[in-house]
Amino acid sequence: MSAITIDKLTVELERVPVLHAVDAAVPGGGWLALIGPNGAGKTTLLRAVAGLLPYGGAIHLNQTNLGTLRGRGRARLIAYVPQIPVLPPDLTVEEYVLLGRTPHLGYFSAPNRGDRQRAAEASERLDVTRFAGRRLGSLSGGERQRVRLARALAQEPRVLLLDEPTNDLDIGHQQQVLELVDDLRRSHGVTVVSTLHDLTQAGQYAGHLVLLMDGKVEAAGAPAAVLTQDLIARVYAARVTVSTDPGGHPIVTPVREPPPTRP
Amino acid sequence: MKLSRWRGRRLRPAWAYGVAAAFLVAATLVSVLVGAADLNPIATLTALLDKIPFVHLPVSLDQLDRAVLFQIRLPRITVAMLVGALLSVAGAGYQGVFRNPLVDSGMLGASAGAGLGATLAIVYLASAGPAAVPVAAFAGSLAGVAIAYLSGAVGGSGTTTLLLAGVAVSLFLTAVQTYILQRSAQDLQQVYSWLLGSLSGATWSQAAEILPYAAVSVTIVLLHGRHLDVLSVGDEEARALGVHPARVRLIVIAACSLAAASAVAVSGLIGFVGIVVPHVVRRLAGPSYRLVLPLSLLTGAGFLVLADTLARTVVAPAELPIGVVTALVGSPVFVWILRSTAAVKT
Helix, strand or coil: CCCEEEEEEEEEECCEEEEEEEEEEECCCCEEEEECCCCCCHHHHHHHHCCCCCCEEEEEECCEEHHHCCHHHHHHHEEEECCCCCCCCCCEHHHHHHHHHHHHCCCCCCCCHHHHHHHHHHHHHCCCHHHCCCEHHHCCHHHHHHHHHHHHHHCCCCEEEEECCCCCCCHHHHHHHHHHHHHHHHHHCCEEEEECCCHHHHHHHCCEEEEEECCEEEEEECHHHHCCHHHHHHHHCCCEEEEECCCCCEEEEECCCCCCCCC | CHHHHHHHCCCCHHHHHHHHHHHHHHHHHHHHHCCCCCCCHHHHHHHHHHCCCCCCCCCCCCHHHHHHHHHHHHHHHHHHHHHHHHHHHHHHHHHHHHCCCCCCHHHHCHHHHHHHHHHHHHHHCHHHCCCHHHHHHHHHHHHHHHHHHHHHHHCCCCHHHHHHHHHHHHHHHHHHHHHHHHHCHHHHHHHHHHHCCCCCCCCHHHHHHHHHHHHHHHHHHHHCHHHHHHHCCCHHHHHHCCCCHHHHHHHHHHHHHHHHHHHHHHHCCCCCHHHHHHHHHHHHHCCCHHHHHHHHHHHHHHHHHHHHHHHHHCCCCCCCCHHHHHHHHHHHHHHHHHHHCCCCCC
16 A cells, blocks of 8 residues: 655746645545646646656655656556547557556566556456457547556556546546546555546545645645535635535535526 | 448458568569569579578579579669668658658658768769768768757757758758759769669678668667557656657667668668558558567568569669659559558548
8 A cells, every 4th residue: 555645746837836835645545636726736736746747845655755766667656647648549459558567568578478467457357358459549438538547557556646537428437437446446455646627526536635726735635624615615716505415425516696687 | 330340450460470571572582583684483493492501402594694693683682672671660660759650761851861961972072983972871861860850859859849850951951952963963863863762783792781780770670669659659658657758769760760871871762661661561460569660671671672673674674763663653552552441540
């Protein structure tokens, strides 16, 4: 189990500060959801943890300072699925999932039987084996998302970074993907850090929320502590009500003011 | 739906290698047997088999025919194989680096640099004899790519910047070359016959000269097939998988440029091969560079042997420039292949 601790993370993109001294933490095997309005710095935070950006401050995975790891070593611990991954249309599902083994291969070595085995297991786990021979260009939205997760799982990471994993999916497929991720977290002990737009879903699946605004942490903690009507109204400039579902998770409902009656 | 199924029907790797190897062997046999001197097919084949270690056959080929076979046709076929293989592997490698199936060695300044180098040698180094031309072309080709790479790297690390820098550098070098040519019209024909490519002067020593460069560059490119596959998911994800995209690009571009420069030095400019061959291979075997690179090597070798056979036979006893053959014959065939597998997204 790998706990992540983020200390005073500061990131500048093209000399514009995007994250200001952000602190966040998630215990090993936990799920941390980053929420906040567009442009708050959620994706930047994920990319910093993935090692794709230079940053100030420190990110630790248990006792290991991630800043000290080189590309391949880091990639063996952390898998990153961007919001819109590049899926080369002519690659087959099987070939694509096998790319997940890259960090485990020596510079000049080709994937061996063991690597193929791992990739096959990951495909099996995400139920993509039956279309292993299909081209990525021919997949539906839900299938694509499962294939991306299969590639990430083939990487055998200890941390899974997901940027909007439910992007472009209908509500049924959104739940399916989130359940799959939660399943992987429980069965493999993977620590999950994801951005999520849907606040209710964030509260249902993640044990820890960090609410970002303008690159700063506005609130952090358990869903019930972060998803409050006042906070959401202020940070998002949105009109919502927050109720509680039978499982004790907050439900965030958008509210529309009654339109003005016609004169 | 139907189309995507067609696309899904790829040759298994073993079959693909078999087809490519058979194509190369067939092209070689045709090329050995066809030409100005009428060689007896059976006697020629026996003479060839006799050269295999531990095989001893009675050879009925007379002295003259032997000379034609071993001193004219075989060296020319060997050089054609080398050049075809080098151009195809370099083309496929560049396409992997730039994630673009239309990129070729010509687009990164290699051809323009070689053209300028050869022109300078022909116009100003005539006293140094014909040996100066391949050396100048080789150096010019590498210099062209180096200038393009350095100017592209200044503008940022993206592949588009690099490609645009290549186009700009090519235009610049071509302009210089055209100006030099315009001032020395008496060299026009010699320069153009070099620019259009020819293997008519091919010798065993030419083959031996480029073999070391060919071996090194092709080995390096082939070893990076898997890395090029990783680059196909984009720089950001490649980095998240622990690959260093800029480093892979630099290594593969350097190796491909060495391959293209070696080919250009002995053959002049032969266009088209580096784009068509990898494309046909992709249609047969799918987009993975671990297959595309070695298959392009075999298919490209066979393709250029066939093209050169046409170049020296169609208007015999004269010869067509091989660059003209690859373009005139290659492009209709290419369009036909595109049509027969139409509406497939790349």
